[in-house]
Amino acid sequence: MNIKTFNSPRQLGEAAGKDAAVLICEAIEKNGGANIILATGASQFETLNQLIAEKSIDWSKVVMFHLDEYIGLPVTHNASFRKYLQERFLAKVPPLKAAYLVNGETDPIAECERLGELIAKHPIDVALVGIGENGHLAFNDPPADFETEEPYIVVELDEMCRKQQMGEGWFAAVEEVPKQAISMSVKQILKSKHIICSVPDGRKAAAVRNTVEQKVSNIYPASILQTHVACTCYLDRMSAAFLSNSN
Numbered sequence: 001m002n003i004k005t006f007n008s009p010r011q012l013g014e015a016a017g018k019d020a021a022v023l024i025c026e027a028i029e030k031n032g033g034a035n036i037i038l039a040t041g042a043s044q045f046e047t048l049n050q051l052i053a054e055k056s057i058d059w060s061k062v063v064m065f066h067l068d069e070y071i072g073l074p075v076t077h078n079a080s081f082r083k084y085l086q087e088r089f090l091a092k093v094p095p096l097k098a099a100y101l102v103n104g105e106t107d108p109i110a111e112c113e114r115l116g117e118l119i120a121k122h123p124i125d126v127a128l129v130g131i132g133e134n135g136h137l138a139f140n141d142p143p144a145d146f147e148t149e150e151p152y153i154v155v156e157l158d159e160m161c162r163k164q165q166m167g168e169g170w171f172a173a174v175e176e177v178p179k180q181a182i183s184m185s186v187k188q189i190l191k192s193k194h195i196i197c198s199v200p201d202g203r204k205a206a207a208v209r210n211t212v213e214q215k216v217s218n219i220y221p222a223s224i225l226q227t228h229v230a231c232t233c234y235l236d237r238m239s240a241a242f243l244s245n246s247n
Helices: 009-031 042-053 081-088 108-120 159-167 186-190 202-213 221-227
Strands: 002-006 034-038 062-066 068-070 098-100 126-129 152-156 180-184 194-199 231-236
Touching: 002 009, 009 034, 009 042, 009 126, 009 194, 009 231, 042 126, 042 194, 062 081, 062 108, 068 081, 098 108, 108 152, 108 180, 186 221, 194 202, 194 221, 202 221, 202 231
Parallel strands: 002 231, 034 062, 034 126, 062 098, 126 194, 194 231
Antiparallel strands: 068 180, 152 180
């Protein structure tokens, strides 16, 4: 795991977005196309903005998956990750070769199977991910399942995760946050050739410390990123504040 620290969320996002663009273009040049994973949430705003601004990417050769979606939440809801990606990404770039969005309004087991079959045909070149306040990776809350080989799984959302969603303004009350979601599994995320992990904000400082400095454990789900050969974490000064070597 590589660590890069920047002065602000904007600088973090600019660097992460530019680096992601380089990797996507390299995959297109080498393979004739690129398969990517996009994360959502407030932590990804600046990274996605920079990725959208990169003019070197031939989006017609890109296939996109994303990490997770609430079960039972309408796509019209402000917190829907499908809505997020449609409005904040897909509407702002030329048409992709394909965009496989997680539908949380259908049978979740069947949806996991559908997405699993699709992603098996599209080995991921670049995954853009984040880390939750509870250390989750996608919606794999602690204790995360590090063993399942299924690409997408149904997960229970813990209280800290649900409070984070409310705290970021996606819901008015924690009771409104769904208790279940469809999430890409940890093993599936780790299959990505390159992982770009964008983590701004002081709210994530404890989770960043646990991710980087604790022994790999499903109690600290994102700590598994330590085992990936091509993962870079992009931090700002606030999110890096609790690291032992932080200035």
